[in-house]
Each structure stands twice: as structure tokens, then as C-alpha cells.
Amino acid sequence: MHRLYTALFLSMLYSMCQAELKGHLMQLGKQWGDPTVVTPELFTVPQPRDFYQQFVKPRQPVIFRGAANHSLASKLWTTEYLAEEYGDLVVRLEARSEQDSSSPVTDVGFGRDTIRHFANNFKSMNAYVISQVPTPMEKDISIPPCLACGNFAKSIQEVHLFITARGGKTALHRDPFSNIHCVFNGTKDWILIDNKHEHLIYQSDESTDEFGGFSEINVDSVDLTLFPTIEDVEHSLVTLNSGDCIYMPASYWHQVRVNGEYNTAVSIWFSRDFQVVPQDWSNCVEEIYPFKPMSEVDIIWRFSGENGSLSQGHMDIHLFRALLLSQADSKHQISLTDFGNRFIGGRKDVAEKREALVRELGKGFNHVTVDHVRSLSIDQLKTLMEIVDPTDVSNTQDFEYSSIDTVDIAAVVAKLLQTVGSFTRQEFMSEYMSTLGGSELIAGRLFDAMDPNQTGRVSKSDARNNLEKAVQNFTSAPRHDPTSERMWLRHLRERDEL
Incomplete structure (x- = not known):
């Protein structure tokens, strides 16, 4: 009886404590009441030098009301227009x-x-x-004048396209690049949190040492017993309406919710402000820069819209140049072997990457000069980046091979064999797609590999003899490897560059 009373008392005490936690198990933002930080709003986009001094250098988010209305997308991008004008283009989901x-x-x-x-x-x-925005759509998107010259003009990394329905939402996260996000249809609610509060928001372990990152908090139901310090965060709450843009500094924490039945937007990613990269305004020759179609602006990584690999998500090529320069010795020489050992890592193919760097950058020599590195063109830097930071597997046509575990495929095969003794193509494809979330195309390839004699049915002996070979593409598929990224980030932190 004593134990029963004790259990009842502890249960009542726990319930009382939860009741006192305002906002417990509620949507992120309900814990705080009114915003404690005000995000500035402008109705005119500043010119590049003012943008840098007032917002980029001090890492200050700012809203540009009406700026997205300069894009044709704000007037044209109905679902009917997109389907008719750009229907055959392929995009990432x-x-x-x-x-x-x-x-x-x-x-x-x-x-x-x-x-x-x-x-x-x-x-x-x-x-x-x-x-990434498919190139045929670029004419509908305008790049704001704040990015028209200076370092901005040569550091626009890529432009992302967003199309979603009501209910879309992000985790609480930070992006690796600075960006300007523009809404064409619908509205978006943003919660902004300065990265000085990073110690309060429970960043995930895997993203602690990467340029991007996300919080472990469930944004739909914040458990204040597990994540109590989230209550101490200062925040800003912003609503972007159709036609509005917002500048987000790199690594600035934010969470976004989509409103409206139909929402389209783009996000213009550009290099963060590094101390090791001095500002150069020599190319700012015009007094006033206008909005300019994306198709007429230099973008480092573009995407054709064909069903191939996207170049989305590479690390910053200008940071790569800065890392090289930071390793110069007193004779203004850079040892590519030392650089490769310090900044190129990974679980496999490390030696090949380091050798390829010497071959491409050093042309067979182990040292390069500071002047040579400074003179590298954007295209040369892109070639080097593709060596040291290959395309993310999630942006390739073969992403499925990297996402599904061979153990799970074997479990599907075992289940079917145990249930029906042998299985047909349709039985396997249905189970593979429903259980593992795979595609019809890859399911068909797997079955064909297990049924080399084309009998239309896979037996236990077929599976035993052919399954290992059938899953070979899954076994050898590349996985995301953040080792080099973490080396770069550690170096920047040591130099207080972030």
C-alpha cells in the first residue's frame, strides 16, 4: 500500500510540474509569448556597400518588404503556368x-x-x-541589387527553388551560407534566433561540427522537461507575405512554417563574410544597381533541370581558396601534401583525392605559389571543389542506393520466402516499395538480378545464390561523409572566423 501511495504522489507531482511549464508540448514559439527581438524592415533594398556595412558585417537579419515583386515569378507562377511552361523539368524533392x-x-x-x-x-x-532552380526558370527570378557588386557579385553559390503546400515546415536549423529568401505565393512564418543562443537550443550531435545544423527539438511539440533551456532563448517572429524577402546571415538559427494552400519561393545562397577574404569594391562602378534577372547574373553552381545530378550543397569555393592561402609559408609557397593531409579527409578515397589535388592544382608539382592561388578562376576553383568535395549523394540519380540498407532488403526477401515460399516480380516490388519506400525502377532491377534466368519467380535457392550480387550497388554506394567539412570548420573556429 505504501508503494501505491508513493506512486500516486509522484504521478500527481509530475503532472503538477508539467502544468506549471507554460508552453509544454506546444508548438515552438508558444513558450515565449511576445517576441523579445525586433527584426528591421525596409521597403527599399540597399545598395551593396550599405548592405554589407549595415547588415552583413554585423550579422543582422533584415526584411525587404515588396522586393520579390520585382521578379516575374510573383506574377506568373501559378500551378497552371509552371506545369505548362516548365512541366518537363525535373526537380529535387x-x-x-x-x-x-x-x-x-x-x-x-x-x-x-x-x-x-x-x-x-x-x-x-x-x-x-x-x-536548385532549373536554368529555364531563371528568367522569372530577379537578384536584388544588394548583391550586384563587390564580393557579393562573385560569391552567389546557388539559388534554391521551394514549392510546397500548407503544413510544410522546417526543423529549427541554421544554414551554412548567407541567403536571401524571397516568397512569391503564400506566406511563411519565421522564428529567428541569433547563433549566440546556440548553447540553449539543443543542437544535434551530428551537426555540431558541420557548417549547417539542426536542433533536436520537435517543433510541433516542445518537451520542456527534456529541453528546458529553450525557454531562455531571445527570439524574433517574422511573417513574410507574397512579395517579401528576408536576409539571413550564415549560421543564424531559424524555423519556418508555410501558410497558404500554395507556396513558392527561392533562396539565394551566397558566401558568408570571412575575415580572411578582404572586401573588394573595385567593381562597384555604378551609383545605383537595379534588380537583375538571375539568367543575367553570375551563379557559381547551376542546374539544367534534366534528370541528372544536381550540384547543390557544395562547400564554399572562396573558403577553399582562403584555406589554401592560410597555409602559405614564409616564401609564399603552399605545400599541397601538407594541405591535403590537413584539410582532405574521409572514410575512403582520401589518397585519390589528395593525389588528384596535386595533379590538378600543382600540375604534378607539390608546391604552388600564393599568386597562383589568388589568380585561380571560378571555373578552376569549381574543378578543385569537385575533387575535394564530391557531389552530395542526395543530389544524384543513385541516391536510393545510398538510402536503403542491404540488411533491410534481405529482410524483405526473407519475409516473402517465409510467407509464400517463392515470390513473383510484382510481389517483391510491392513489398520493397511499401516497406522500404523504394522506387519501382530499382525494385525491378533488384528482382531481375535475383532472377537471372527470367523465370518470373524467385525461389530460396535463387535468393541464396544471387542476392549478394543483386544488392552490390547498395553495398558500394557512397554515403555522406562530413570529415573534410569538419576539418575546415575546426580551422575556422581556431582562427575565430565564425
Whole structure:
């Protein structure tokens, strides 16, 4: 009886404590009441030097009301227009909520869709478009004048396209690059948190040493018993309406919710402000710069819209140049062997990457001069970046091979064999797609590899003899490897560059 009373007392005490936690298990933002930080709003986009001095250098977010109205997209991008004008273009997809790790699957493939199919079905799909802008769409997007000259003009990394329905949301996260996000349809609510509060927001272990990152907090139901210090965070709350843009400094924490039945936006990613990269305004020859179509602006990484690999997500080529320069000796020489050992790592292919760097940058010599590194063109830096930081696997056509474990495939095969003794192509494809979330295309390839004699049915002996070979693409598929990124970040932190 004593134990029963004790249990009842502890249960009542726990319930009382939870009741006293204002905002417990509520949506992120409900814990704080009114915002404690005000984000500035402008109705005119500043020119590049003013933008740098007033906002980039002090790492101050700012809203540009009406700036997105300078893009044709704000007037043209109905679902009908996108389907008719750009329907055959392929774009990258993710699950509608960032906290959902599944990958949408369509007839185009794993994490891919055509704009036509997505525009016609986006309301019912657990997916949203987050992709580099296909080049045919660039004419509809205007780059704001604040990025027209100085270092900005040569540091626009890539431009992301967002198309989603009501209910889309991000995790609480920080981006590796500075960006200007512009909304064309619908509205978006933003919670902004300065990265000086990073110690309060429970950053995930895996992203602690990477340029981007996310919090472990469930943004739909914040458990204040597990994450109590989130209550101490100072924040700003911002709503972007159709036609508005916002500047977000690199590594500035934020969480976004999509409102409206249909939402389109772009995010212009550009290099963060590094102390080791001095500002150069010599190319700022005009007094007033206008908005300019993206198709007429230098963008480092572009995407054709064909169903191939995207170049999305590379590390900053200008940072790579700065890292090289930081290793110069007293004779203004850079040892490529020493540089490779310090800044190129990974679980495999490390030696090949280091050798390729010497071959491409040193042309067979182990040393390069500071002047040579400073003279490298954007295209040369891109070539080097593709060596040291290959395309992220999530941006390739073969992403499915990297996402599904061979153990899980073997479990599907074992289940079917145990249930029916042998299985047909349709039985396997149905189980593979429903259980593992894979595509019809890859399911068919797997079955064919297990059925080399084309009998139309896989037996236990077929599976035993052929399964290992059938899953070879999954076994050898590349995985995301952040080793080099962590080396770069550690170096920047040591030099107080962030």
C-alpha cells in the first residue's frame, strides 16, 4: 500500500510540474509569448556597400518588404503556368516536414519529380520541392541589387527553388551560407534566433561540427522537461507575405512554417563574410544597381533541370581558396601534401583525392605559389571543389542506393520466402516499395538480378545464390561523409572566423 501511495504522489507531482511549464508540448514559439527581438524592415533594398556595412558585417537579419515583386515569378507562377511552361523539368524533392527522413518517390525516381506532376499533385503528396532552380526558370527570378557588386557579385553559390503546400515546415536549423529568401505565393512564418543562443537550443550531435545544423527539438511539440533551456532563448517572429524577402546571415538559427494552400519561393545562397577574404569594391562602378534577372547574373553552381545530378550543397569555393592561402609559408609557397593531409579527409578515397589535388592544382608539382592561388578562376576553383568535395549523394540519380540498407532488403526477401515460399516480380516490388519506400525502377532491377534466368519467380535457392550480387550497388554506394567539412570548420573556429 505504501508503494501505491508513493506512486500516486509522484504521478500527481509530475503532472503538477508539467502544468506549471507554460508552453509544454506546444508548438515552438508558444513558450515565449511576445517576441523579445525586433527584426528591421525596409521597403527599399540597399545598395551593396550599405548592405554589407549595415547588415552583413554585423550579422543582422533584415526584411525587404515588396522586393520579390520585382521578379516575374510573383506574377506568373501559378500551378497552371509552371506545369505548362516548365512541366518537363525535373526537380529535387524532400518530405514536407524536415523532421520526416523519408524520401518521396515518383515515376521519375527517388526524391525526384517533374514540375508538371508536382504542380498537379502537390496538395496530396508528402513532399515539397527543394532544388536548385532549373536554368529555364531563371528568367522569372530577379537578384536584388544588394548583391550586384563587390564580393557579393562573385560569391552567389546557388539559388534554391521551394514549392510546397500548407503544413510544410522546417526543423529549427541554421544554414551554412548567407541567403536571401524571397516568397512569391503564400506566406511563411519565421522564428529567428541569433547563433549566440546556440548553447540553449539543443543542437544535434551530428551537426555540431558541420557548417549547417539542426536542433533536436520537435517543433510541433516542445518537451520542456527534456529541453528546458529553450525557454531562455531571445527570439524574433517574422511573417513574410507574397512579395517579401528576408536576409539571413550564415549560421543564424531559424524555423519556418508555410501558410497558404500554395507556396513558392527561392533562396539565394551566397558566401558568408570571412575575415580572411578582404572586401573588394573595385567593381562597384555604378551609383545605383537595379534588380537583375538571375539568367543575367553570375551563379557559381547551376542546374539544367534534366534528370541528372544536381550540384547543390557544395562547400564554399572562396573558403577553399582562403584555406589554401592560410597555409602559405614564409616564401609564399603552399605545400599541397601538407594541405591535403590537413584539410582532405574521409572514410575512403582520401589518397585519390589528395593525389588528384596535386595533379590538378600543382600540375604534378607539390608546391604552388600564393599568386597562383589568388589568380585561380571560378571555373578552376569549381574543378578543385569537385575533387575535394564530391557531389552530395542526395543530389544524384543513385541516391536510393545510398538510402536503403542491404540488411533491410534481405529482410524483405526473407519475409516473402517465409510467407509464400517463392515470390513473383510484382510481389517483391510491392513489398520493397511499401516497406522500404523504394522506387519501382530499382525494385525491378533488384528482382531481375535475383532472377537471372527470367523465370518470373524467385525461389530460396535463387535468393541464396544471387542476392549478394543483386544488392552490390547498395553495398558500394557512397554515403555522406562530413570529415573534410569538419576539418575546415575546426580551422575556422581556431582562427575565430565564425
